[in-house]
Amino acid sequence: MPARTRGFRVRLDLIGSKPPVWRRLELPGDLTLDRVHVAIQAAMGWLDSHLHRFRTGSDPRAPYFVTPFDVEEGEDGVLEGTVRLDQLLTGPGDRLWYDYDFGDGWHHVLQVEAVLDEPPAEVRCTTGRMACPPEDCGGMWGYAELAAWVRGGCDSTSVPSPFDTADDARDWLPLEWHPDRFDVAETSAAIAAAMLAPVPVPDELAALRTRLEHRGDPTLTHLLERAATHPVVEVDDSTAAQLLKPYLELLDVIGDGVHLTAAGYLPPAVVEPLADRTGVTGWWIGSANREDLTRPLARLRASARALGLIGVRKGRLTPTALARRSRHQPVALWQHIVSRLPIGRTDFDRQAGWAALAVVASGTPADEWNNEIRALLLGLGWRVADRPSFATIAVDSPTLEVLEFLAGRARSGRVTGLHPAVAATARAAIDL
Numbered sequence: 531m532p533a534r535t536r537g538f539r540v541r542l543d544l545i546g547s548k549p550p551v552w553r554r555l556e557l558p559g560d561l562t563l564d565r566v567h568v569a570i571q572a573a574m575g576w577l578d579s580h581l582h583r584f585r586t587g588s589d590p591r592a593p594y595f596v597t598p599f600d601v602e603e604g605e606d607g608v609l610e611g612t613v614r615l616d617q618l619l620t621g622p623g624d625r626l627w628y629d630y631d632f633g634d635g636w637h638h639v640l641q642v643e644a645v646l647d648e649p650p651a652e653v654r655c656t657t658g659r660m661a662c663p664p665e666d667c668g669g670m671w672g673y674a675e676l677a678a679w680v681r682g683g684c685d686s687t688s689v690p691s692p693f694d695t696a697d698d699a700r701d702w703l704p705l706e707w708h709p710d711r712f713d714v715a716e717t718s719a720a721i722a723a724a725m726l727a728p729v730p731v732p733d734e735l736a737a738l739r740t741r742l743e744h745r746g747d748p749t750l751t752h753l754l755e756r757a758a759t760h761p762v763v764e765v766d767d768s769t770a771a772q773l774l775k776p777y778l779e780l781l782d783v784i785g786d787g788v789h790l791t792a793a794g795y796l797p798p799a800v801v802e803p804l805a806d807r808t809g810v811t812g813w814w815i816g817s818a819n820r821e822d823l824t825r826p827l828a829r830l831r832a833s834a835r836a837l838g839l840i841g842v843r844k845g846r847l848t849p850t851a852l853a854r855r856s857r858h859q860p861v862a863l864w865q866h867i868v869s870r871l872p873i874g875r876t877d878f879d880r881q882a883g884w885a886a887l888a889v890v891a892s893g894t895p896a897d898e899w900n901n902e903i904r905a906l907l908l909g910l911g912w913r914v915a916d917r918p919s920f921a922t923i924a925v926d927s928p929t930l931e932v933l934e935f936l937a938g939r940a941r942s943g944r945v946t947g948l949h950p951a952v953a954a955t956a957r958a959a960i961d962l
Contacts, residue, residue, distance in 0.1 A: 532616045535560045537649035538642050539656075540619075542573060544663075545637040546670050553658035553717065558649040559616030563595055565725070566615055569653045570628055570638065572724035573717055575662030578748045580631035584610055586618065588627060590637070598744035621645060634669040653725055655717045661709050664702075677709035729758040731960055735884045738910065747909045750888055753902075757891035758962050763954035770860035773951055774867070776940040777834055779807040781857055784840070787848035795821040796831065796847070804830075809941035826940055833931050836873045838866070864955070871959035872929040881910055883929030890933050891956035896945040899933075900925055 536559045544551040553573045557566065563584050571578045585594040596607035618626055619642050628638040663673035675690040679699070682688070686696040693699040728739065731754060739750045771778065783804045791797055796804070798819045805811040805818035810826050818824045821831070831847075834840045839853045849857070856863040872883025885906040889899055903925045937945040937952045 531614065532559065535649050536616065537646035538615065538619055539644040539646060540640045540642050542570060543639050543641070544574070545639055547660070547663075548674075549660060551660040551662065554643070554656045556646065556650045556654040556656065557615060558651075558653070559614065559619075560649070561615045561653070563610035563613050563615070564597075566640075567610070567628070568724050569721060570640075571630075572721040573653075573655050573658075574638075575717070575720070576630060576636075577665050578743075579665060579746060580633070581746045582628065582630045583632075585627045585629065588625075588639075590629065592627070598740075599746065602744065631665075634666065634672075636663070636669070653721050655714055655721055657714055658712050658717065661707060661711045663709075664704055664707060673709075676703070680708055681710070723755075729754045729962070731962070734880065735888070735960065738881060738884055742906070742909050745909065749902075749909065750885070750906055753888045753892040753894075754960075754962075756893065757888065757953075757957055757960065760891070760893050760953065760957065760962075763950045765861065765864055765951055765954055765958075767860045769951050770864040773936045773955065774860060774863055776808045776830055776935050777837070777839060777863075777867075778857070778860075780804060780830060780834055781839065781849050781853055783807065784847055784849065787846050790842065790845050790847055793822070794842075794845075796827070801827060812941070813943045826943070829931060830935065830940065833928065833935060836928055837870050837932065839863075865958075867932070868955060868958045871932065871956075873932065874928055878912065879928060881912070882907060882925055882927035885910075886925075886927050886930040886933060887956045887959050890949075890953055891960055891962065893948065893950075893953050895948055896934075896937055896952075897947070899930065899945075903927070903930065 538557050538559060540555050540557060542553045542555055551574075555569065555573055557569065561569070567582055567584070568578075570576075581597070581599060583594045583597065585592045587593065594607070595610040595613055596605050597610055600607065601609065615626075618624070619640075622642050622644060624642045626640045628640065630636045630638070664676065667673050667676055672690075676699075679685065679688065679690045680703075684696055684700060689696050689699055693702065728736070728751065731739070739754065742748070742750050765773070783800055788797065788800050801821050801824060802819045804827055805814065805824060808827070808830070810824065811818050814824060814826060816823055818827075821828050831840070835842075838850055840847055841850055852866060853863070856866060872880060872887060874880050874883055882903065885903045886899070889902045889906070894902055907925065933952055933956060934945050936955060937949045939945050
């Protein structure tokens with residue numbers, strides 16, 4: 531390790547790009563390669579959605595530093611996070627190669643232009659040229675075709691493959707993308723944001739974030755960053771009472787307790803008023819007078835039990851001591867529910883629960899909750915046995931179910947749109 535930390539002024543080039551796509555950066559020499567990777571992604575404008583690799587020679591087969599993903603896959607080697615930049619670069623002309631997206635095959639080279647006696651306090655971009663190619667555009671050939679088409683005014687008679695129409699191509703391209711555009715201020719801001727320390731979250735969630743990052747998937751990281759910068763929403767008694775309405779109605783209807791039927795269900799005398807008061811009657815197909823035939827109410831009871839609001843003893847359903855104490859203190863009851871999230875003991879329930887909290891906390895519209903949670907679970911390696919089409923299956927998560935009840939699912943059968951107070955609940959559960 532060098533006795534003194536210096537900095538480097540380097541030129542970062544996308545190899546093979548014509549005209550050249552490049553950035554000039556100032557980097558502290560004590561950056562480890564995993565952090566250099568973050569800086570390169572932000573400086574170029576990549577989305578960090580694929581695997582990457584640093585190597586010490588121009589030949590793509592040259593020795594390379596392994597990433598945590600490589601280690602998970604059983605590879606041996608020197609881990610990139612243990613190597614400093616100034617252990618590899620020492621003087622002008624020294625080079626380091628960086629590969630990104632082994633499918634499209636984006637190859638970069640960092641070349642030292644000057645050694646800085648005083649290392650910069652942070653990574654800086656001082657200039658550059660040309661926009662980063664769009665992700666997944668088919669490599670250098672696909673990029674060249676797209677760039678020529680955009681420079682030519684997006685002619686509808688010469689749409690690049692694989693697009694059917696000019697509108698399809700424009701919709702797919704990043705907003706306002708033009709190959710000749712580069713803004714040093716935007717790039718500097720992107721680098722500053724990317725180099726910030728990760729949003730502090732509970733260890734269990736942080737482990738999932740790291741796992742996805744090691745697989746080249748920054749989605750959870752970005753969701754948590756959005757959640758951390760989301761406007762604060764105050765949950766007062768009125769807001770809490772509105773959020774908890776289905777649970778409060780259940781507690782009201784059962785009062786001090788009710789005897790369950792011989793089969794263990796709520797009696798019809800309880801089911802009917804509960805369906806009316808929660809709004810289930812208005813949309814549920816059927817008479818809504820039997821719990822076993824009124825799934826939303828069965829799920830509501832199961833959810834309330836998982837949250838520690840009700841319990842069963844000797845065939846009698848009763849509110850818990852906490853629910854009795856907090857029944858008329860909506861914020862206290864809300865805080866209790868927050869403390870119980872995510873719900874579940876199995877690996878799937880825990881991971882799906884954290885995924886649900888992250889998605890909802892970010893302010894994502896409810897229409898998209900299921901899709902985004904499912905994408906995170908796919909990234910974490912979850913599949914359904916004998917069902918390769920997991921990408922189309924609704925996520926079964928007790929935590930998501932709580933969030934949907936808070937968003938009003940009992941009133942209409944589904945939730946849509948934005949729910950700031952529910953997002954605030956999820957952020958509170960993550961401790962943001």
